[in-house]
Amino acid sequence: MQARRVVESVDWVGAIDWDRRLFDALIPLPDGTSYNAYLVRGSSGTALLDTVDPACAQILSARLAHAGAEHIDFLVAHHAEQDHSGAIPLVLAAHPETTVLATEKGKTMLVDHLGVPAERIRAVRDGERLNLGGLTLEFLHFPWVHWPETMVTWLPERRILFTCDLFGSHLATSELFAGEDAGVLLGAKRYYAEIMMPFRNLIEKRLERLTGLRPAYIAPSHGPIYERPEFILEAYREWLTAPPHNLIVVPYLSMHASTRRMVEVFVEACIRRGMRVEQFDLTDPDLGKLAMLLVDAASIVIGTPVVLGGPHPKAAYAAYLANLLRPKARFLSVLGSYGWGGKMVEQLAAMIPNLKLEVLPPVLCKGLPGADDCESLEALAATFAERHARLTTVGIPS
Numbered sequence: 001m002q003a004r005r006v007v008e009s010v011d012w013v014g015a016i017d018w019d020r021r022l023f024d025a026l027i028p029l030p031d032g033t034s035y036n037a038y039l040v041r042g043s044s045g046t047a048l049l050d051t052v053d054p055a056c057a058q059i060l061s062a063r064l065a066h067a068g069a070e071h072i073d074f075l076v077a078h079h080a081e082q083d084h085s086g087a088i089p090l091v092l093a094a095h096p097e098t099t100v101l102a103t104e105k106g107k108t109m110l111v112d113h114l115g116v117p118a119e120r121i122r123a124v125r126d127g128e129r130l131n132l133g134g135l136t137l138e139f140l141h142f143p144w145v146h147w148p149e150t151m152v153t154w155l156p157e158r159r160i161l162f163t164c165d166l167f168g169s170h171l172a173t174s175e176l177f178a179g180e181d182a183g184v185l186l187g188a189k190r191y192y193a194e195i196m197m198p199f200r201n202l203i204e205k206r207l208e209r210l211t212g213l214r215p216a217y218i219a220p221s222h223g224p225i226y227e228r229p230e231f232i233l234e235a236y237r238e239w240l241t242a243p244p245h246n247l248i249v250v251p252y253l254s255m256h257a258s259t260r261r262m263v264e265v266f267v268e269a270c271i272r273r274g275m276r277v278e279q280f281d282l283t284d285p286d287l288g289k290l291a292m293l294l295v296d297a298a299s300i301v302i303g304t305p306v307v308l309g310g311p312h313p314k315a316a317y318a319a320y321l322a323n324l325l326r327p328k329a330r331f332l333s334v335l336g337s338y339g340w341g342g343k344m345v346e347q348l349a350a351m352i353p354n355l356k357l358e359v360l361p362p363v364l365c366k367g368l369p370g371a372d373d374c375e376s377l378e379a380l381a382a383t384f385a386e387r388h389a390r391l392t393t394v395g396i397p398s
């Protein structure tokens with residue numbers, strides 16, 4: 001277990017978690033993940049920036065030993081979530097000289113969530129600078145990416161911005177630095193969709209402060225380091241602020257193929273009218289993929305049969321998740337098959353109060369869709385096409 005050089009005086013001492021497949025008991029990790037921790041050594045002081053998930057604590061210790069970090073003056077805790085803070089108690093036990101630096105809120109949370117003794121933590125102000133001897137750490141509070149206590153650190157002498165979860169990707173890789181291939185971009189987009197999208201308005205407002213620093217490197221706490229920050233900054237600008245695309249996402253499921261038949265008719269009708277469509281089966285879904293589709297989609301159409309008076313529980317789950325993720329979508333509708341009745345549409349509508357979008361009239365049909373139902377589905381597709389055309393006039397990409 002060796003430390004790896006990022007730039008002069010800065011070493012990576014994190015852990016690559018190749019085998020992890022689930023995060024927060026929710027998020028699928030098809031490509032594993034990593035927990036990046038960085039050691040910054042000035043002539044008069046040493047700082048460790050974040051730690052690792054508690055399951056990987058021994059890896060961090062081994063890399064610190066390899067780096068010869070006998071004395072750690074400061075441990076910068078950007079974020080109190082355990083995948084970065086979980087090994088703080090171990091580091092503090094091994095290093096009685098270490099002071100933890102966090103925001104005021106971070107200090108409270110480290111006490112509450114990890115039992116870190118309050119006297120070992122010093123709160124830092126927004127913009128506060130710490131001189132390590134020839135190297136300066138500047139702490140910039142950046143709340144709500146994705147918890148309220150978060151901050152980032154700027155190392156001006158090396159022009160490195162340490163952003164913790166922001167700009168991260170769940171990607172286990174032996175590469176310390178990110179290439180600019182589709183895999184890296186997709187990993188970052190998946191991470192954005194799952195973790196950052198609900199906070200996109202706040203991030204957008206505060207992003208300028210970071211881009212204004214003109215960093216040479218962005219070093220997040222998951223996934224590879226960006227040697228050309230513009231690559232990830234451009235992607236974030238697009239995801240955060242670009243108008244939604246000419247794309248309809250159709251999360252759906254069907255027990256006995258009636259709703260599936262409706263979805264097929266609707267999807268064909270949309271394609272014929274020039275819209276991009278993603279038909280997404282919710283039976284055994286990769287919810288990260290659904291979240292990624294929601295980054296760009298202008299419209300969402302949920303397809304579900306009526307089950308015990310409401311939507312199928314898996315459709316309800318998808319609607320609930322979309323509500324939490326707060327995507328940009330502007331239009332929504334519902335389609336599905338029923339046997340005798342229920343309140344499926346009302347129940348789904350009640351699950352999405354966060355989504356400020358126009359709800360287009362749903363199409364429900366008894367049993368298999370007949371000719372009238374297919375006409376209604378065609379009409380619904382035509383309404384979506386008309387709405388999307390309006391977006392197109394203000395520059396909607398397809």
Ligand SMILES: Cc1cc2nc3c(=O)[nH]c(=O)nc-3n(C[C@H](O)[C@H](O)[C@H](O)COP(=O)(O)O)c2cc1C
Binds near residue numbers: 254256307308310368
């Ligand atoms: C477990 C179960 C519960 C159901 N509950 C309802 C219900 O409460 N109200 C209703 O109208 N139909 C109910 N149905 C009937 C289905 O909505 C109907 O068969 C529908 O056509 C199924 O669509 P699908 O082929 O897309 O699965 C239920 C069916 C199943 C299997």
Ligand SMILES: [Fe+2]
Binds near residue numbers: 079081146165
């Ligand atoms: Fe986090």
Ligand SMILES: [Fe+2]
Binds near residue numbers: 081084222
């Ligand atoms: Fe994290």
